[in-house]
Each structure stands twice: as structure tokens, then as C-alpha cells.
Amino acid sequence: MDKGNMPQEFYCSPADVVARRLLGKELVHHSAQGVTSGIIVETEAYMGPGDDASHSAKSKTRRNATMFGSAGRAYVYLIYGIHYCFNVTTDCDEVPSAVLIRALQPKLGLDLMRQRRRKDNLTQLCSGPGKLAQAMAFSMDLDGCSMLSDQLFARPGIAVNEREIVITTRVGISKAIALPLRFYLSGNAHVSVK
DNA sequence: GATTGGATCGCCT
DNA sequence: GGCGATCCAATCG
Secondary structure, eight states: OOOOOOOGGGGOSOHHHHHHHHTTOEEEEEETTEEEEEEEEEEEEEOSTTOTTSGGGSOOOTTTGGGGSOSSBEEEEEETTTEEEEEEEOSOTTSOOEEEEEEEEEEEOHHHHHHHHTOOOGGGTSSSHHHHHHHHTOOGGGTTOBTBSSSEEEEOOSOOOGGGEEEEOOSSOSSSTTOOOEEEETTOTTOSOO
16 A cells, blocks of 8 residues: 655655755656666756746746646656656645756666666666656656656655755756756766766 | 757767 | 757747
8 A cells, every 4th residue: 555655745845855855765667668766866956937947937838837737746848859858846836846857876677777778887777867768768648647656656765864965056057057956966876967 | 930949868070 | 079869939020
């Protein structure tokens, strides 16, 4: 019954708080091909109005609609016409915000990940948002999916000490570039950019 | 209606 | 270090 999933309340805080909170948690996806999972080692917070780098800085569109919904849902979008980015919505209903999952330390379903990625090296499987989306089979059909569901959820993984968390600026954006909203586990081999 | 740039990656030099 | 792949929506006109 209780699989130890993180509950709804886990996601109902500001994105920067949830971004730190997600580090060390295990992200699990049950797909038709099998189960894959990984320990979250790198995240970025996208806060909403006031954060010009966020998709939800402006009005609601079909693409960003999920960010305007309830917390604890997958927000998936296509970037550069090629790659998917996987986010988890956060905060109360009035605040459209999310956490981008940027890197995982692969745990379950390693062979399935290798097959999907067409790479063998462990550190090449999930060391970036586009990579982990491919390895975990995250695509548009998961947009809006609840993180409290059976097929997609987060659960406790490894213990993380606050001192292990490195805080830096976000990657690949052109607006609000100075905000310290990227978080990763110090020294972890799977982080996308050290 | 057309243009442009983006929360990326992998291959090329 | 540079560039092509290729979709969506914001910005221009």
C-alpha cells in the first residue's frame, strides 16, 4: 500500500525549497518496457512571475499550462525541437512554478537506460536534462501526470547533508542569469556541469 | 504571416 | 569551441 512515495505536501513549497529537498530522492518511472530509476543529484528552480527565465513568467499557454496547475505533477516540454525536459510542479495553486530535474545517478533499469540512450558509460546515461529524459522515457505523454501515481513518483533515496549541496546559477538561460537557483550534490560524477 | 531564439546534445574540427 | 538538428511560441510587421 504505502510505497514510501513523497506525499503531496512535499511539493507544496516554493520551487527553490523543493529543488533542494529533491536532492538525494529516488525518481522512479514504471513504463511499458520496465522500471527505471535514479537518485536526483542536480536540480534547478523556476519560480514563476518575477523569474524571467521561467516559462511561467508570463501568461498561461498550452505549452506551460501544467505549471499553472497543482503541485506534484510532471511538467514535460520539448526543447530545441529535439529533447524533452522533465520538471515537477511546486508551490500553491496560485504560483506557477517548477523544478527542472537536470541529472540523476542511475539506480534501477540500467540496461534499459543503456538501450534507450545507446550509450554504455554510466555517467553518460543521465548527466543532463535531455539525457535523463531519454533514459527514463519521459516524453509529452507524461506531461500533467501526478507524482503520486503508481507509474511515476519520488521516494527517499540517499541521505543528503546541507553542506554537500552546491548552489550556483542556472544553465543555458539568457534572462535572470544571476539568480542562485541551481543545486547539485558536491563531487557527484553524474552532475551535468561542475 | 514570417522570423527568431530557446531550461540541449552529440558530432565535428 | 562550433554547429546542426528541428518544434513551439513570442515578437515583430
